[in-house]
């Protein structure tokens with residue numbers, strides 16, 4: 001299990017402005033979340049580096065931003081109207097609704113006849129140790145009978161246009177993928193791409209989950225980062241069908257992307273879908289699991305969707321969705337490899353993995369060891385003495401200069417020790433301290449040395465650097481990825 005509990009992360013997220021419950025002043029929704037000042041930066045950083053690494057830095061990828069509301073037939077063709085359902089049961093007494101497959105595994109409430117009707121909470125799947133009974137009633141209230149399972153569609157319905165009638169019915173998209181499939185030919189015509197190539201999209205998706213929960217892990221409104229990678233199924237690569245080889249390549253690329261930006265490889269593993277678990281459209285699906293506090297769970301999925309979606313949309317729209325293979329002189333319906341990740345789940349995993357509690361000189365230090373690319377704030381400028389106007393002015397000046405390239409914050413609302421701790425807790429990799437030596441002391445006739453102290457978050461080491469060299473130093477640390485030890489070796493150490 002992850003070393004940190006979900007409660008600790010939820011509390012940190014609220015206290016420091018990463019994530020708030022949606023509509024909290026009205027009691028909250030519990031199924032939607034709002035990202036605060038630091039959360040929105042972290043979220044944007046995840047999306048930015050994903051787009052940079054998987055779209056900009058590859059020759060075989062392009063981007064797309066399709067609309068959330070689409071023609072309702074899209075969801076008929078994709079199978080969502082008929083198949084995107086969960087079987088659910090209702091309690092006839094308390095009216096709570098459960099997924100049929102989860103009611104048996106949840107902890108359950110029991111009024112035990114062997115103990116004069118005392119109320120117990122019993123672990124999911126286990127019998128009562130007093131009377132031996134197993135759960136038959138509602139797990140929540142322990143009193144009501146459950147209805148027979150009924151299929152419940154997870155798509156949110158809405159109406160397009162001024163009249164709320166069946167003809168105007170459409171859905172909030174439950175995945176971004178279909179926006180890519182229906183634009184396949186548009187992108188092909190506009191870019192003159194050859195197979196294999198992929199289309200990426202980042203955007204909101206909505207699912208009326210029956211049991212949202214575990215903080216931002218499963219919510220009703222979330223964001224996806226999806227790629228549909230189109231491959232010629234008649235090609236061979238590495239001695240096997242090209243779609244199978246590309247599938248393995250994408251699995252490896254996705255796994256190494258998450259570990260490159262900080263997830264401990266021991267907390268990530270692959271899960272192969274077998275038998276019933278495999279979706280009707282999939283030839284093979286592999287999930288990337290992360291060791292969340294509630295156990296191993298899906299971080300993202302990488303599916304081989306075959307030609308299912310393009311053929312379905314061709315059938316329902318009457319438009320040909322093929323690519324012309326000049327060499328073989330034939331029209332081909334491409335196979336599709338789909339790496340599909342959730343922004344919110346990625347953010348949760350990066351937060352959990354970065355969290356550390358350390359002891360420093362007898363005090364507890366909470367630190368988020370974010371990869372610098374993910375850190376919401378890259379540099380904090382902290383004045384050592386707030387009452388010296390020259391120090392404050394130099395600090396503001398530095399913040400303005402540095403923030404042109406890296407998000408930089410100025411804070412003078414506490415003593416320096418407390419300011420460092422605050423930045424550690426939100427994962428800021430570097431603090432810059434302006435002190436008396438920087439600006440000098442005219443009363444004593446001392447000139448400033450024009451140098452500041454840079455403190456690194458993880459080692460807490462400090463070096464003294466001329467202000468004129470700051471952009472160069474941070475360029476090496478934050479843009480070129482030069483290790484701190486290498487950069488620090490070129491400057492004198494400052495005392496902590």
Ligand code: GAP
Pocket residue numbers: 174175176177207209216217218219220221222223224226298299300301338340341342343344345346
């Ligand atoms: N187009 C394929 C697709 O949507 P999925 O496994 O249903 O596949 C892909 O979703 C990813 O989207 C998941 O691995 C997860 O990261 C994220 N996701 C799905 N449902 C979610 C929810 N209710 N809340 C947060 N993230 C979710």
